[in-house]
Amino acid sequence: MSWLLYGAYGFTGRLLAEEAVRRGHRPILAGRDGERLRALARTLNCPHRVFPLDDPFRLEVGLRQVRAVLHAAGPFVETSAPMLDACLAVGAHYMDITGEVPVFEAAFEQDARARDEGVIVMPGVGLDVIPTDAAAALLQRALPTARRLELALHSPGRPSTGTLETVVEGVPGGLLVRRKGELQGACPGDREFRREVDFGPEAGEGPMAGRLGGPRSVIPATWGDLATAWRTTGIPDITCYLTAPRRQVQLLPLALPVLRGVLKVGPLRRLVRRRLARTGGGPDAETRAGGRTRVWGRVEDGEGQAAEMVLELPEGYRFTALAGIRALEGVLELAGGSRRRPVPAGVLTPAGALGPDWVLGLPEVEVLRKPQPFPARVKRA
Numbered sequence: 001m002s003w004l005l006y007g008a009y010g011f012t013g014r015l016l017a018e019e020a021v022r023r024g025h026r027p028i029l030a031g032r033d034g035e036r037l038r039a040l041a042r043t044l045n046c047p048h049r050v051f052p053l054d055d056p057f058r059l060e061v062g063l064r065q066v067r068a069v070l071h072a073a074g075p076f077v078e079t080s081a082p083m084l085d086a087c088l089a090v091g092a093h094y095m096d097i098t099g100e101v102p103v104f105e106a107a108f109e110q111d112a113r114a115r116d117e118g119v120i121v122m123p124g125v126g127l128d129v130i131p132t133d134a135a136a137a138l139l140q141r142a143l144p145t146a147r148r149l150e151l152a153l154h155s156p157g158r159p160s161t162g163t164l165e166t167v168v169e170g171v172p173g174g175l176l177v178r179r180k181g182e183l184q185g186a187c188p189g190d191r192e193f194r195r196e197v198d199f200g201p202e203a204g205e206g207p208m209a210g211r212l213g214g215p216r217s218v219i220p221a222t223w224g225d226l227a228t229a230w231r232t233t234g235i236p237d238i239t240c241y242l243t244a245p246r247r248q249v250q251l252l253p254l255a256l257p258v259l260r261g262v263l264k265v266g267p268l269r270r271l272v273r274r275r276l277a278r279t280g281g282g283p284d285a286e287t288r289a290g291g292r293t294r295v296w297g298r299v300e301d302g303e304g305q306a307a308e309m310v311l312e313l314p315e316g317y318r319f320t321a322l323a324g325i326r327a328l329e330g331v332l333e334l335a336g337g338s339r340r341r342p343v344p345a346g347v348l349t350p351a352g353a354l355g356p357d358w359v360l361g362l363p364e365v366e367v368l369r370k371p372q373p374f375p376a377r378v379k380r381a
Contacts, residue, residue, distance in 0.1 A: 003328065004028040004049070004066045004092075006083060007073025009036040011160040011282045012097060012126070015321035016072055017044055023325055030062060031073065053079055059086045068335070070125075070328050071096035075166045076103045084121065088113055093120040093335055095328055097320055099128030100166060101176060101183070104227030111347040120335055121347040125327035126320035127155065127293070129224040130350045130359055131313055132240075135297035136229040137356030142371035143307040146299035149233065151225050152197045152218050152241035154294040155316040156211050160282030165273050172264045174256070176222045178230055178238040186220065189253030193220045194241060199294040200310035200368040212294055212312070217246040228349045235299065282317060291315025297371075306376035310369035311359075322363050330354045 005020065007013040008029035020027050021044050031037050034050040041048035051062035053073070059082060063069065069092050071083050076098035084107060087094040098104065107123045114121045124130070132151045140146050159167075177186045186193075195217060202213035223240030230238060244252075263269045283291065295311040313319045327350060334344055334353060344353060351358070359365060 002026070002028055002047075002066065003068040003070065003332070004030050004063065005070045005072060006030045007071065007079075008048075009033060009040050010072060010074075010162055012162060012317055012320055013072035014040065015288075015317055016070065016097075016324050017046070019321040019325045020328075021046065023329075025325070027070075028066065053082045056082065056086065059083070060090055063087065063090045063092055066090070066092045068093040068095065068328065068332060070324065072324075074098065074162050075169045076100050076123075077166075077169055080123070081106060084110060087121075088117050088119055091117055091119060093122075093331055095122045095125045095324075095331060097126035097128075097324055098123050099126070099224045100170060101222055101224060101227050102173070104224055105183075108227065108231065108347050115346045118345045120331050120345055120353075122327065122331055122350065122353060123347075124224050124228055125324045125350060127153075127313075127316040127323075129228045130323045130327065130362075131293075131295045131311055131319070131365070132223070132225045132297070133228050133232055133349050133351040134356050134359035135295050135309055135311060136225060136233050136235070137351040139297050139299040139307050139309055139371045140233040140235060141356060142309075143299050143301055143305055143373050145301035145303065145305065146233070146235050146307070147302045148237040148300045149229060149235040150194070150239050150241070150298045151223065151229070152194075152199075152243070152296040153223070154197075154199050154212065154216055154243040154296070156293075157283045157287055157291050157315060160317065163282070168263060168269060168272050170222060171256075171259050172269075173222065174260055175220055176226055177220070177240075178226050178236070181230065181236040183226060187253060188220050188256060193239065194218055195249060197241060197243075197296050199243075199296050200312075203292065212292055216243045217249045218242060219244045219249050219252050232349045232352045283315065288315045288318040291318070293319060294368075299371075300376050304376050305373050307371045307373050308369060309367065309371040312366045312368050313362075314364045319362075323359070326362060327354070330358070 029048040218241040293313040
């Protein structure tokens with residue numbers, strides 16, 4: 001019995017495959033492009049299977065004798081549902097690296113079925129949402145009375161083609177926040193949103209010096225934690241942010257309605273995606289090796305108390321490879337079960353299943369600001 005990596009020849013999929021082999025695994029590499037798949041399988045000395053996602057019979061055949069699936073072929077709003085349905089049908093545990101809120105919400109709707117089938121489902125085992133889910137849980141532990149959660153990500157560098165395609169697919173949905181436990185639309189120009197976040201001390205020497213810490217301009221974003229942090233912590237009000245140049249922060253309230261209108265038109269959206277696909281790639285090996293990422297989080301309880309924290313991680317795509325394979329290993333360990341600890345079947349979040357401290361043991365993860373309560377009116381230095 002083995003596990004399968006679908007979308008193994010994509011930018012992030014290949015990083016996951018290489019990290020898996022480095023850690024001693026021989027996953028079944030899978031996808032629909034046989035030529036690219038065979039070349040990668042030869043390079044990594046792994047078995048492979050070629051099958052599409054739009055043929056339920058071939059998909060289930062492709063998952064025979066597979067213990068778990070790590071799904072890396074996006075945009076997941078298009079690909080997650082058939083793969084998850086097939087995993088539940090054959091009894092294979094399911095993980096993916098999505099950051100798309102509709103995908104998380106659709107997965108949580110399958111919780112009862114997953115429990116019935118004894119299957120673990122864990123979407124978001126990459127940069128979104130492993131570190132932010134952990135930050136949310138650690139902040140709640142520091143301030144159990146928290147009623148408001150804010151999370152921000154600063155990940156300098158060039159996004160991959162797959163990431164950009166996912167963004168294009170998500171724009172028509174507009175900005176989402178969670179209020180009183182419910183997802184709702186919002187305008188990024190509203191006064192309630194932050195315009196700046198303090199990401200902690202600046203990096204010292206090296207390529208990231210001057211590019212990580214201190215106050216950074218941010219924009220509100222539809223980030224996966226709107227779905228996962230709510231399940232992990234129960235905090236009812238959640239807002240997510242991404243860093244952006246100040247000019248983009250100023251223009252977003254005007255530009256977003258226009259972009260939504262354009263990208264709601266299917267042919268135009270597909271044209272944009274085809275053009276993006278021609279650009280190819282993502283950050284090179286040197287950038288991935290030297291890059292760093294920061295995660296900021298803050299909770300407030302409405303009674304005058306707050307807590308903040310800052311985490312530093314490896315570059316985003318490298319972190320996804322490192323964390324994704326270790327999350328898979330954690331799921332397989334959970335799936336082994338025991339008399340004392342039965343298999344926790346159902347749809348799980350990373351911090352909910354593996355614990356909030358699990359992320360702190362991942363390579364090159366550092367806590368730069370520990371979550372300790374302080375008066376909410378005090379501005380943290």
